[in-house]
Amino acid sequence: MxxxxxxxxxxxxxxxxxxxxxxxxxxxxxxxxxxxxxxxxxxxxxxxxxxxxxxxxxxxxxxxxxxxREPLSHLTGHREFWSLDFLVSGDVLDPRPDSETLIEAVLLSRSQGFKPQRVLDLGTGSGCLLLTILSEIPSATGIGVDLSDAALAIAQENARRLGIKARAEFHRGSWDIDLGEKFDLVISNPPYILTGALADLQPEVRDFEPHLALDGGVDGLDCYRNILSNIRNILRSGGQLVFEVGIGQAPDVGKMMEKAGFSSPQFHKDIGAIERCVSAILRD
Ligand SMILES: C[S@@+](CC[C@H](N)C(=O)[O-])C[C@H]1O[C@@H](n2cnc3c(N)ncnc32)[C@H](O)[C@@H]1O
Known part of the structure; x- marks a missing residue:
């Protein structure tokens, strides 16, 4: 029976x-x-x-x-982020609850008077960060950039399913991209795992998530360096940059941002009280 x-x-x-x-x-x-x-x-x-x-x-x-140990989201093809439903696959990083801290940081500065209209998301993956911000700020438009064509196809489909297709574009490119415009807000959750720590990740991540989404180089900070070296080509003076960071990386990333011309970085904690995001405004 x-x-x-x-x-x-x-x-x-x-x-x-x-x-x-x-x-x-x-x-x-x-x-x-x-x-x-x-x-x-x-x-x-x-x-x-x-x-x-x-x-x-x-x-x-x-x-x-x-x-x-295949991730649950790969089996169902869906993952909830900020109460929105995202399509996911082995081609994109599974959106994490921790990353909602970046959305909170953007909405906090918006409530304090910073009103971004053009948003650039570097390393967009499923598009979860860009599309959530666009869903929260209906007057804003934005571009998601990724090196992975497969990820961009999923982000595009998520934009369509969420009804935001007309306000979101996706482009293939790297951290040094120049889109011919300077944005009000640049967000990024770049790969930040130390190369030497990749083998110790839990099997769901190590064996099933794209390596391109994880490896941040020997000290985990390569992508922050590369993005910051191009920042004046993509972010306007007075614009805001918000990075997600790995555990313990916030002080170093904050210092790197100050050196690159940002004023007083703010640190934002996730629900586990870990400093998960660093935000700052670009000086003239
Ligand atoms: C940690 S994942 C973040 C994905 C998504 N933004 C999120 O928060 O769930 C990093 C993303 O960066 C992309 N990426 C890695 N190296 C890149 C590069 N050099 N240029 C652009 N994107 C890159 C990966 O393909 C991946 O989608």
């Missing part, structure tokens, strides 16, 4: 626990809800429902892939 939803979640949680997955019941429930095309609450409303053979097979395959 086919198993009930309740027992399937229980069984899958056991398999995921064996594989050292961290939040097993949550992942098992989300995968089962995904197979049924229902919300997670459905599993509790209908705990005794039986799956068809086909549904059971699909669910078991997904649980096996999750047990091999």
């Amino acid at each position: 086919a198993a009930s939803l309740r027992s399937l979640v229980h069984e899958a949680s056991g398999i995921l626990r064996q594989a050292d997955v961290s939040d097993v019941k949550r992942d098992a429930s989300l995968l089962l809800a995904y197979v049924l095309n229902e919300d997670v609450g459905y599993l509790y409303r209908e705990p005794d429902r039986r799956l068809t053979e086909e549904e059971t097979r699909t669910f078991k395959q997904l649980v096996e892939r999750r047990a091999a």
